[in-house]
Amino acid sequence: MLNWRADRRLARVTTNDQLRTCDVAIVGGGIVGLATAYRLLQDRPGTDVLLLEKESTVGAHQTGHNSGVIHSGIYYKPGSRKAETCVRGAAAMKEFCREHGIPVDHCGKVVVATDESEIPRLDELERRGRANGVPDMRRLDPDGLREIEPHATGLSALHVPGTAAVDYVAVSRKLAELVQAAGGEVRTGAHVTGLERDGTGVRVDVDDGTHIEAGFAVTCGGLQSDRIARGTAPETRTRIVPFRGEYYVLEPDSRHLVRGMIYPVPDPRFPFLGVHFTRTVDGGVEAGPNAVLALHREGYGRFAFSLRDTVSTLTFPGFWRLASRHLSTGAGEVYRSFSKGAFTRALQKLLPGIRAEHLRRGGCGIRAQALDPQGKLVDDFVLAESDRVVHVLNAPSPAATASLAIGEQIAAHVSNAPAIRTSLAKR
Ligand SMILES: Cc1cc2nc3c(=O)[nH]c(=O)nc-3n(C[C@H](O)[C@H](O)[C@H](O)COP(=O)(O)OP(=O)(O)OC[C@H]3O[C@@H](n4cnc5c(N)ncnc54)[C@H](O)[C@@H]3O)c2cc1C
Structure with a gap:
């Protein structure tokens, strides 16, 4: 436990047994929140991480209702957050699954132009894929397409063999297990109803009456992310x-x-x-x-x-x-x-x-x-980062693929925040 407010904490605990302190509170037990907790504990073992999820299980919303594709990175503008984290995240996701025995189907994909007007756009995807470092892509003519997908037809296609399928709920459950094994807490059934900065940290209110005093907060609220950010990032306009x-x-x-x-x-x-x-x-x-x-x-x-x-x-x-x-x-x-x-x-x-x-x-x-x-x-991933809070404001597809890379970036930001650095130095 970090101890930058130890005295105040002790004083408060005697009057309110619903008070909990932690180094980092993470709101949202989808794959982005879980990957952030996991990376944080890898970076800084011993950090007191508390993840709060309002549903009874992790991965209950977007993470548990998606196509299950590990994307390769052909779609995204070179230099964007999506491009960078998707390519790195896809490799990390495959490695994570290999290490933890989570099944991955390395089936590959084809993107098919069925109309002349789509050919320049397919060219652009190929260019983006090469610029983003997507490995082993290949352009196919109609015969080449039939060899890979005998029942598909098109004028031209792009074969991306690195695209794969996975169950992101299985990945999320494994992440939750690893977070807990590393000393973090994953609390389900905990609906965060308030988040505000106070003098020395961030106060997080949960609907069961618990108040959390955290040194840092990260919010990964998916479909609720704009609402959660309102208290501490009122400038959010999306x-x-x-x-x-x-x-x-x-x-x-x-x-x-x-x-x-x-x-x-x-x-x-x-x-x-x-x-x-x-x-x-x-x-x-x-x-x-x-x-x-x-x-x-x-x-x-x-x-x-x-x-x-x-x-x-x-x-x-x-x-x-x-x-x-x-x-x-x-x-x-x-x-x-x-x-x-x-x-x-x-x-x-x-x-x-x-x-x-x-x-x-x-x-x-x-x-x-x-x-x-x-x-x-808004096309790209959007994070609003400050010295006490990071809000993930836009994490649509391919954020499941990219989750371990996004989590790594957020963990680096949190670990370098002055409050966390100072507290760790005091240990
Ligand atoms: C139809 C569809 C298909 C997709 N296909 C793919 C794909 O093939 N590949 C890919 O990489 N990506 C895909 N995506 C995108 C991917 O699923 C998401 O980008 C990713 O799951 C986002 O994860 P998240 O953790 O940010 O959000 P979520 O999984 O939505 O998690 C947010 C969590 O926050 C919790 N929460 C919200 N408010 C509170 C609160 N107040 N207190 C406590 N907890 C709270 C929610 O209950 C939820 O569990 C797809 C998405 C959809 C919808």
């Missing part, structure tokens, strides 16, 4: 706008149509990748996800609705600016959400042999996508 991503699963007798992963060339105006086929580690194949505005940040039912979340979206000027620019794309996504035929037709561009009877509805995930007041979907 708002989380939730986008639902719905999946179909291929019936077992049609899984042979997909060997690895088959992606379209994404529309560069959006940070989403377009509906695609992905193998899952348990041998299944998923198709999706689409991107439809969600009316509930953490509600997974088809008609889930939260007045608070809907008002939060509709009262944000950035949302209306975004909506006015992309009305027809949004309407198309909603149509595909309700029409299996339309969803199937989108998939047939990549895989002409797929038919509606090959597909049954699967699960869905909800993306925490930051939107700025001008209506721009």
Whole structure:
């Protein structure tokens, strides 16, 4: 335990048994929060780390509702946080899984241009991949594509053999186990209701009445990240706008149509990748996800609705600016959400042999996508860093892939914070 406020702590404990102190409090037990706790304890063994997760298990939201892809880094602008942490994070994730016996399917992927107009965008992905150091990429002509994915068709494709599939909930559980084995605490069922700086640290309030006095706080709240940041980073101008991503699963007798992963060339105006086929580690194949505005940040039912979340979206000027620019794309996504035929037709561009009877509805995930007041979907990862608090404000895909690299960066920032350095020196 760091001891920069030992005297005050002792005084408070006698009057309030709900007080807990720690060196670093981490809010959010998704993969980014867990990876941060894990890296911190690797960097600074003995640090008193307390991770607070409101749900009863770790990885309950985005981390447990995603495509399970270890991305390779072809999509991201060279020099961006995404590019840098995705390539490094993918290698670290594969190594972590190897070390801890978590299954990874190294199935690779193809990105397929089905239309002449997509070729320059495929060229750009190839250029980005090379600039980002993605290994072993290869351009394929239609015959080359058929060798890798016999049922896919396209004019040209990019083969990325390093893309793989994993279960990020299994990774999260292992991270939680390692954090606890290293002396950290992972507390589930702990809903953080307040976060504010006080004179010498950060005060964190939990809904069970516990008050935590932390030397440093890191918030990785995913779909709630803007709300959590409000108290200590009032200058935050972005708002989380939730986008639902719905999946179909291929019936077992049609899984042979997909060997690895088959992606379209994404529309560069959006940070989403377009509906695609992905193998899952348990041998299944998923198709999706689409991107439809969600009316509930953490509600997974088809008609889930939260007045608070809907008002939060509709009262944000950035949302209306975004909506006015992309009305027809949004309407198309909603149509595909309700029409299996339309969803199937989108998939047939990549895989002409797929038919509606090959597909049954699967699960869905909800993306925490930051939107700025001008209506721009924030593309890169965003961290707001100060001497006492780091807020992760935007960590959409590929943040699961990149989590160990993001965690490493945050851990380095926390370890170098003057408060933490001083306290460690006093030990
Ligand atoms: C449909 C979909 C597909 C995706 N596919 C991929 C993919 O294939 N590969 C990839 O790399 N990435 C993918 N992503 C992105 C990836 O899942 C996320 O970037 C990543 O999981 C973010 O992790 P996180 O820890 O920031 O957020 P989350 O996993 O959402 O965790 C945030 C946690 O904070 C907790 N929390 C919130 N508020 C509080 C509070 N007040 N008190 C306590 N706890 C709180 C929540 O309960 C939650 O558990 C996908 C995302 C979606 C939605």
